[in-house]
Amino acid sequence: MTSCGTGVREQRTQRGLSQAELATALGVSRQTVISIEGGRYLPSLPLAFAIARFFDLTVDKMFDPDDEEAGA
Amino acid sequence: MMAFIPPRLRKPAGIAMAGVVFAAAWLVRGGPLWWVAIPALVAAPARAMYLYWGGGQDTDAGALAGSRADERQQLLSLQSRALACNLAVIAAFIGLTVAIAVKAAWWWPFLVILGVAGLGYLFGLLNYGVTEAGTPDDVDAGHQTRSPVNS
Numbered sequence A: 001m002t003s004c005g006t007g008v009r010e011q012r013t014q015r016g017l018s019q020a021e022l023a024t025a026l027g028v029s030r031q032t033v034i035s036i037e038g039g040r041y042l043p044s045l046p047l048a049f050a051i052a053r054f055f056d057l058t059v060d061k062m063f064d065p066d067d068e069e070a071g072a
Numbered sequence B: 001m002m003a004f005i006p007p008r009l010r011k012p013a014g015i016a017m018a019g020v021v022f023a024a025a026w027l028v029r030g031g032p033l034w035w036v037a038i039p040a041l042v043a044a045p046a047r048a049m050y051l052y053w054g055g056g057q058d059t060d061a062g063a064l065a066g067s068r069a070d071e072r073q074q075l076l077s078l079q080s081r082a083l084a085c086n087l088a089v090i091a092a093f094i095g096l097t098v099a100i101a102v103k104a105a106w107w108w109p110f111l112v113i114l115g116v117a118g119l120g121y122l123f124g125l126l127n128y129g130v131t132e133a134g135t136p137d138d139v140d141a142g143h144q145t146r147s148p149v150n151s
Helices: A006-014 A019-026 A030-037 A045-054 A059-063 B007-029 B031-054 B060-065 B071-101 B108-127 B137-141
Strands: none
Touching (some): A006 A030, A006 A059, A019 A045, A030 B071, B007 B031, B031 B060, B060 B071, B071 B108
16 A cells, blocks of 8 residues: 655655754644655645645645555 | 743743642641642743753744744644543543442532533634524525536
8 A cells, every 4th residue: 555655755855954944834744744654644635735835736646545646 | 921931941931830729738638638738849840941941942842941932833732632521521431430339428529520622612612613503695695696416
């Protein structure tokens, strides 16, 4: 099963950001970024939009678990 | 009122205040057990200092202790409090049942706990919008919607 957070991890690493830097940019804790990337926490809609906006992508591209190209 | 207190100090201040009130209760009570106020007065600031230290840690618990939790950490806290409340209600129900069975005189505090929990739950439902059913879409649209079953 594809994790919803895989796209976040891929986008973050592609941009050379640390989890702490992404967390600061989004206004959340580093632990929350880790949980989202690990698929243990689904972000709220406002946070999902903030993440997608930060990476200049759409929410479905970032979080669709059935989309093989999610985050690519 | 809490806005005037820096976030990291809020929980430690609450713990310290609760400790002082608890100690004052033992002093007001008097009698041979007045000295319980002393460990209460020692333990509360110690706990407050521990919380203040914990509030500076880069962990989920630290964020909660420092009153700077994000949405996931607030959800964790909410779930934990809900679990604690459920366990308290179960314990109170067991206590009430046992007290009634053994014809004890101390049954009523359990009933008070159950009553407060029940009223709190109802208040929560009302406060957080269980009554806001909204209007059906046919009312909003100004025309009758047809069910695919009947059409």
